[in-house]
Amino acid sequence: MEKKKPEGEQRENSMANLRFSDENPAASGYGGGIFDMATGACEGSGGDKWGTLGFMDLLGIHQDFAAPSLFDSFQPPILSSPPPPPPPSSSELHQEILHEIQLESKQLIQQQQQLQGLPSPASTVPESSEVLNNPATPNSSSISSSSNEAANDEQTKTGDDEEQDQEKTKKQLKPKKKNQKRQREPRFAFMTKSEVDHLDDGYRWRKYGQKAVKNSPYPRSYYRCTTAGCGVKKRVERSSDDPTVVVTTYEGQHTHPCPITPRGSIGISPDSSTLGAASAASFIIPQPQYLHQQQHYIYTSSPPLNITTATTTSSSFINPLFPAFLQERRVAPPSASSLRDHGLLQDIVPSQMRNEAKEEQ
DNA sequence: CGAGTTTGACCCGCGC
C-alpha cells in the first residue's frame, strides 16, 4: 500500500495561489478574478472589488450569518438562454468543469420546472440547497438524501425482498427508488495552485474513494466531512493541464463550526439548529495556516447564482452555497456584462490566468 | 482500538 506524505509536509505549500471561479458565471453574473494575496490587488474582471480585501477578511474573520431574508433573495439558476459554448481554446480541465456546470444547470432547471409552478423568489432556492440548509428538518419534502431514501427503502422493503437481500449482501446493493433522481447537492469549486492535493481547510475530512480521472494522470479523491450529521463532501483532483493546479470541489454545506480551527466559532452561531433553519451560510472556510503566502482565487459555485444584474447589491447577495468568507464581506461579483461577452470558460478562468497556465506548460 | 486510507467492486446516469 502506498504511503502518503506526512500531512505536515504537504501543508507547507498548501493553498499557495488559490483560485476561485464561478461554475456558471454566464448565468450568475459572476466571473473570475485573481486575488493576489501578496499585494491585495485583484486581477481580472471585477478585480477592483476584491482589491480592498485582505485574505483574512475573505476567510470570514467578520462572519455574521445571513438572515433568512437574505437567503430569500438568492436567485435560482434560471438561464434565459443557453450558455454559450466554451471557447475552442479551453483547456480540458476547464471544459470538464464547464460540462459539469452545464449539466447541473440543466438538471436544476428541469427540477425546478417540474417541481415548481411559478416560483416565488423564496421558493426558487434550488431544492438541493434546501436539503443542505435544512438538515434538521427531515420532513422537508425536498430531502432526498440517502438517509431519507434508506428510510423509504425500509418501508417499502417487505416480503419479496428477502431473497433479494441475499443477493444484495454480495452486490453491495443500495437500492434506490426509480424515477427518483439522485439529487446533486450544491457545489462550490475552486482551483488552487498548490503542490498539495488535499488542502487543509480546517475541517476534518475522511477519504472514501479515489478514482482515476479520464485523460488525466492524476486521480480524483473523494472526501467526506467526518463530523456527524454533516454530509459535506469534497473532491480533489489535480489538473492534467497544469499539475500545479488543484481543483477542489465542495458539495454541500457544513452544519457545524470548524472543528479544528481555534477561531472556528468566530461569527458562527454555535447553535447548529439555527444554521439549519436559516439556511445559514455555514460554508466556512477557516483560517488556514498558510495565509502569509501569495494566493490567487477564482471562486465557483454550483448551482449557479442567477445574478441578474451586474449591480446585484453585494449586501443582499447571500448564497447559501457561497463560502462565508466571501459572503461575509459582501464580495460583489465582477461585472456581469463583462462576463456575458465571453464564453463560460473565460468567465471561470481569467484570461491572465489562462495565459499563465499556458506559459507553464 | 479507533480513526483514517486504500482499493476493487458495484451502481447509476448519460451519450451513442
Next chain:
DNA sequence: GCGCGGGTCAAACTCG
C-alpha cells in the same frame, strides 16, 4: 441496449 465514466461502498489495511 450497451458501454463508459463518475461516484460510492465497504472490507482490508495502516497508523498513532
